[in-house]
Amino acid sequence: xxxxxxxxxxxxxxxxxxxxxxxxxxxxxxxxxxxxxxxxxxxxxxxxxxxxxxxxxxxxxxxxxxxxxxxxxxxxxxxxxxxxxxxxxxxxxxxxxxxxxxxxxxxxxxxxxxxxxxxxxxxxxxxxxxxxxxxxxxxxxxxxxxxxxxxxxxxxxxxxxxxxxxxxxxxxxxxxxxxxxxxxxxxxxxxxxxxxxxxxxxxxxxxxxxxxxxxxxxxxxxxxxxxxxxxxxxxxxxxxxxxxxxxxxxxxxxxxxxxxxxxxxxxxxxxxxxxxxxxxxxxxxxxxxxxxxxxxxxxxxxxxxxxxxxxxxxxxxxxxxxxxxxxxxxxxxxxxxxxxxxxxxxxxxxxxxxxxxxxxxxxxxxxxxxxxxxxxxxxxxxxxxxxxxxxxxxxxxxxxxxxxxxxxxxxxxxxxxxxxxxxxxxxxxxxxxxxxxxxxxxxxxxxxxxxxxxxxxxxxxxxxxxxxxxxxxxxxxxxxxxxxxxxxxxxxxxxxxxxxxxxxxxxxxxxxxxxxxxxxxxxxxxxxxxxxxxxxxxxxxxxxxxxxxxxxxxxxxxxxxxxxxxxxxxx
Numbered sequence: 259x260x261x262x263x264x265x266x267x268x269x270x271x272x273x274x275x276x277x278x279x280x281x282x283x284x285x286x287x288x289x290x291x292x293x294x295x296x297x298x299x300x301x302x303x304x305x306x307x308x309x310x311x312x313x314x315x316x317x318x319x320x321x322x323x324x325x326x327x328x329x330x331x332x333x334x335x336x337x338x339x340x341x342x343x344x345x346x347x348x349x350x351x352x353x354x355x356x357x358x359x360x361x362x363x364x365x366x367x368x369x370x371x372x373x374x375x376x377x378x379x380x381x382x383x384x385x386x387x388x389x390x391x392x393x394x395x396x397x398x399x400x401x402x403x404x405x406x407x408x409x410x411x412x413x414x415x416x417x418x419x420x421x422x423x424x425x426x427x428x429x430x431x432x433x434x435x436x437x438x439x440x441x442x443x444x445x446x447x448x449x450x451x452x453x454x455x456x457x458x459x460x461x462x463x464x465x466x467x468x469x470x471x472x473x474x475x476x477x478x479x480x481x482x483x484x485x486x487x488x489x490x491x492x493x494x495x496x497x498x499x500x501x502x503x504x505x506x507x508x509x510x511x512x513x514x515x516x517x518x519x520x521x522x523x524x525x526x527x528x529x530x531x532x533x534x535x536x537x538x539x540x541x542x543x544x545x546x547x548x549x550x551x552x553x554x555x556x557x558x559x560x561x562x563x564x565x566x567x568x569x570x571x572x573x574x575x576x577x578x579x580x581x582x583x584x585x586x587x588x589x590x591x592x593x594x595x596x597x598x599x600x601x602x603x604x605x606x607x608x609x610x611x612x613x614x615x616x617x618x619x620x621x622x623x624x625x626x627x628x629x630x631x632x633x634x635x636x637x638x639x640x641x642x643x644x645x646x647x648x649x650x651x652x653x654x655x656x657x658x659x660x661x662x663x664x665x666x667x668x669x670x671x672x673x674x675x676x677x678x679x680x681x682x683x684x685x686x687x688x689x690x691x692x693x694x695x696x697x698x699x700x701x702x703x704x705x706x707x708x709x710x711x712x713x714x715x716x717x718x719x720x721x722x723x724x725x726x727x728x729x730x731x732x733x734x735x736x737x738x739x740x741x742x743x744x745x746x747x748x749x750x751x752x753x754x755x756x757x758x759x760x761x762x763x764x765x766x767x768x769x770x771x772x773x774x775x776x777x778x779x780x781x782x783x784x785x786x787x788x789x790x791x792x793x794x795x796x797x798x799x800x801x802x803x804x805x806x807x808x809x810x811x812x813x814x815x816x817x818x819x820x821x822x823x824x825x826x827x828x829x
Contacts, residue, residue, distance in 0.1 A: 264290050267322045269388030270315060277384055283308035285498045289472075290315050298493035299472045300486055307498055310381050313442045313472050317365040318386045320440065321415045324364065325390055333361050333393045333413035361413030362437040363395065366465070368421055368458065370448040372398040372570060373577065374596050378444065379418045389415075399423045400570025410434045421449060421457035428464060438465045441489075445596055446475040447482050447616070455485060462489050476616050508626040511635045512646075512657040514667045521609065521637045522553070524665055528607060528635060529559060529587060536580065537605040538598070538624050539589045540612075550609070551589040564590040595620040601627045608636040611645040615652035643672050650674060 261274050261282055282290070285303040292299055293316030303309050324331075369375040379396045386392040395409045397419035403426075410417070410431060417424075417434075428435060441462065443449065449458065471490045475482050478495075486493065515521035529537060541547040544565040551563035562576045562585050579585045581600055588594070595617055606625045612618050625632025636657065638646060650656055659671050 264315075265294075266290075266315065267319055269322055270318055270385065273385050273388040276387075279311075283312075285309050285496065286312045286315075288496045288498070289313065292494055292496075293470075293472065294319060296470050298470060298490040299496060300478055300490070300493045301472070301474045301496045301498075302476060302478060303474070303496075303498035309474050310378055310444075311385065313367070313444070313474065314378070314382055314385055317367075317416060317440055317442070318382070318389065318392075320364060321386065321392065322389050324415075331361055332391050333415065360411075360433070362434055363414050363417045364437055365416050365440040365442070366435065366438045366461075367416065367418045367442040367444060368424070368449065368461070369418065369444045370420070370452055370454070371566075371593055371596060372400060372420060372573065373594060373598060374445060375418050375420055376574070376577075377599055382416055382418065386415075394418060397424050397427060398570060400568075400573070403427070407431065421454040421461060424461060425457045428461065432464060435461070435464050436466065438469065440470045440472070441465060443471070443473045443475075443489075446473050446485065447477055448596060450481050450485065451614070455481065458485065459488070507630070508622055508632045508634050510622065510655075510657055511633070511660045513635065513637050513660055513662065514669075514671055515637055515639055516667050516669050517639070520665070520667065521639065524637050524662060525550075525607060525609070526554075526557065527662055527665060528605070529554070533604070534586070535604040536583070536585070536600065536602050537587050537607060538594065538603055539587060539607045539609060540595070540621050541589055541591060541609050544591060546609070547589045547591055554587055554589070559587050560585050561587040561589060564588055564594050566591065566593045592617055592621070595624070598624050599627060600624075601630060603627070604630075604632060606632065606634045608634070611636060611638060611642050611649060613645070615645075615649045618649055619653070640669070640672055643674065646674055 260280060261271065264282065264287075266274070285301060285307045289299055289301055289309075289312040293313065301309060301312065303312075367375075367378055369378055375396060375398050379394050382394050383392075386394075393414045394416045395406075395414035395418070397406050397410070397417060399420060399422060401423075406423075406427060407430065410427065411434075417438075443458070449455075468491070471493070473482075473486055473490065473493070478486060513524050515524055525539070528534070539550065541550055544567045547563045547565050551561050554561040562579060564573060564576050568576075576585070576588070577598070580588050580598075583602065590598075592612060595612075603625045606622050608618070608621060612621065622632075622634035625634060646657070656674070
């Protein structure tokens with residue numbers, strides 16, 4: 259279907275033709291007519307399917323209608339900011355503003371990342387260049403607050419923002435959202451993964467009602483479906499063949515690495531290939547991206563890193579360098595998995611696999627754009643095996659391991675899936691499941707019956723009758739406490755009368771405590787006491803047999819013998 263059949267305004271058609279678009283994609287054919295009618299939409303489509311134009315063209319059609327209905331209301335100029343302060347003149351495009359009401363946007367687009375927001379803004383400026391004085395305000399993190407506030411106060415036809423920064427600015431100027439008629443949630447599942455659900459609900463509460471809501475997401479299960487039920491009014495569902503159902507023009511390869519150094523050698527070998535026009539290398543963390551970019555720069559590659567911890571100005575310059583072909587290799591985290599649309603990217607290399615299988619699909623979608631073919635290579639370690647299993651269960655497509663001459667892994671390739679059918683991989687088991695107890699056509703037997711024998715009652719074995727409890731060998735059970743027909747002795751008596759405590763066989767009375775052989779003597783007066791006859795402390799008497807070191811009497815002439823304890827020696 260061509261865009262001519264969509265009954266768009268001439269200003270929009272001229273911009274579409276200038277951009278080189280002739281045929282509308284499937285998602286555009288279904289979403290644009292319903293969007294022009296003002297219906298709420300839940301759209302699920304694959305990456306690169308043209309969904310950005312699917313929600314931008316209905317918005318631009320309403321902007322053009324506003325221009326024709328209110329030609330005197332136009333956005334104001336925005337001052338140019340320099341490090342020393344504002345420069346230039348601020349005013350409006352047209353007659354003096356005077357007491358005219360402020361100009362506020364009618365549409366709001368929320369995106370999960372800065373790169374995706376800027377990509378949507380560029381597409382909006384491209385498709386809306388035929389509209390007189392069309393303006394877009396981009397509100398993202400990493401940019402100065404005063405510049406963005408001034409931009410919003412000047413007015414814009416369309417606001418494209420990330421939820422976090424918009425929440426910060428909306429509190430200072432709530433009126434900027436007072437005329438929003440269309441709300442678009444692009445990549446809604448990704449925004450919820452990043453924890454923006456509370457910000458989205460708060461922003462939606464600031465918007466007037468009724469309004470039109472368009473939600474684009476890879477899936478509408480779980481929290482995404484719950485959010486859609488809160489924000490939308492009788493939405494219409496559009497499902498376009500996803501990337502799982504429709505194969506992209508992308509060749510996928512898998513290389514197993516024994517260790518990180520082996521993986522680094524494989525990466526350097528792949529980037530040394532002359533067929534690589536531009537490549538995006540996806541790393542797991544920001545630190546890993548910086549380190550890998552530094553290593554590749556030492557090898558002579560034109561490389562730069564891109565991650566969420568960089569200032570927005572540096573991120574913009576990095577993307578501009580990639581688009582201008584100043585960079586050959588971009589090392590990025592998953593922040594670049596959505597929002598980079600550079601047709602010259604020929605290779606995508608994954609250093610490991612992402613946590614979610616959907617992110618892998620978005621990663622490899624950075625190549626093979628605009629009808630071109632691409633190559634996606636995954637360098638995996640053994641620890642990436644669980645993620646690879648989830649990935650293949652999601653895509654229903656196995657990644658066959660490949661080899662590089664001279665860099666073959668020493669370890670055997672791990673088994674991703676065994677030959678036994680798995681329900682989570684190929685849908686269902688082809689063999690019928692048998693009831694419990696039946697295997698290979700055998701009928702399950704009742705409990706206790708094996709090989710045709712009747713289960714015997716409890717206590718009967720080999721035909722013997724179970725005896726009552728307590729009877730063995732036909733002897734009656736003795737009464738409690740009686741054994742061998744002898745009466746049980748009284749407590750404390752064993753085979754004779756129990757003796758009182760302290761009496762032992764000689765019938766002698768127990769001695770009081772402390773007198774083992776006779777009358778107890780006072781402490782220190784025992785006959786065999788070690789200290790018997792020992793003089794008291796300080797009496798000056800010592801055993802003559804003991805030396806001075808042992809406490810004996812000091813010999814005459816000894817220095818210590820001429821003075822008492824504590825006295826000083828004179829002279």
